[in-house]
Amino acid sequence: MNHTPEELLIVTLADMLHGDRHVAVGAASPIPCAAALLAKSESPRRMHVSILHSLSHNPFAEGARELFDAAAQGRIDTFFLGGVQIDGSANINLVGLGDYPNLRKRFPGSFGSALMYFAVPRVILFREEHSKRTLVERVDFISAPGTSPPEVWRRGGPKALLTGRAVFSFDAERARFRLESVHGGDTPETVAEATGFAFDQAAEVGETPAPAAERLKRLRRDIAPRIAEFYPQFAARVWGLAA
Template sequence: MRTSYSVSDIMTCALARMLKDGETVFHGVSSHLPMVAIQLAKHMQAPNLVHLNIPGGVNPSSLKKASYSSAGADLVTGAEAYFPLDEVFDLSMRGKLDVAFLGGVQFDVHGNVNASVIGDYRQPKVRLPGGAGSAVLIPTAKKIILWRTKHDKRTFVERVDFVTTRGNLWKIVTPLCIFEFRHGKLHLDSIHPTSSLEEVRANTGFELLYDEIKYTPPPSKRELDVLKKIDPYEYRALEFQLNR
């Protein structure tokens, strides 16, 4: 009998498995999936991982009272130390930030990321928040992991409407699959067990590149048990609710 799990569980576990013991990892605002994934990794394969976040908490003790924004004072209260955002940028520029979790709204096969506008820049249909810290972190962090809780042809496009940032990507995790950036292009790395090659292709606006068809391992019972413990209010699912 298959253990029950959700797409948010699959994405959280996939993100957590990408982290190694001893790495220093940062997430920003509206980042519930990475926030929970970091804690999952610390309880699984990476107990010595260092968790940094926007409000400046280093290794927050618990997510059970984490704020809705994933950037509240809760992540500082009970943390091991205080490390403000400007120091995170400096850390990354010195080559000492191992992983940064960042978002975006549009992506293309060449690894360009748009978080600025939809449509023409001077007369946009939608004006987005912009790159913020991405302009510093994407070029300088050792590994950039992007995630997006929507996967459709408006998100994964032939060419982004505006290049907010580019290059130095590693993985993009979506509700359907994982992409890996290599040789200057996005390649299909694995398909989630709840999806299929046909579904990924139908919802991607560029031609899929892949060497072989692989599937993302489903969450294990231990991973699901740990998720219930560290994220009892299922903050990892909030981003899906916001995108309805």
């Protein structure tokens, strides 16, 4: 059964969520959102998925700060972050390009990343564009640092980086990424060529497993219509679903 690139990313992210009790998904994140709903549908135990983008799946009733308070209390197991730039030490930049504050290109801003990256045990970095423009040696601005000195309180941090080409794990002690698998059509060499930072490699870098036919069916039948509620344009593009 053929899958789209987005479907590969969804099932790969879903595999990273197994065992979680509570996954929170920020705004404008259709692929992490689909992954969380798929993982919940496959989870043998109770799993909460909080989708900030949605009214009905956003459980927070104490105002917008409750998400950050819940994270600080350790009640969110996994969160997703991205970045205009991500560097080889997993520092992320959501602010802009150039010499801050004299930026030549301004992006929206850091949102809550500067707390979530510390407080949530497992942060998955997700950025579809895999290029030397996005994956850089050193970010121009650190919205949230990938690692911290030992005396600084930090419950969690980056665990993995998923792009449109590959899956990396992150070793906080070495402050380096390790290439775990490449998606179909890429090799460790083509990935290295497209990456602006140096990284380690797993003993065997395989191909990111394609979604099984049965799972793909369930994704399209059960999850896709729910994604269409929150992300009609995405669902129309990937699954041809009308809003």
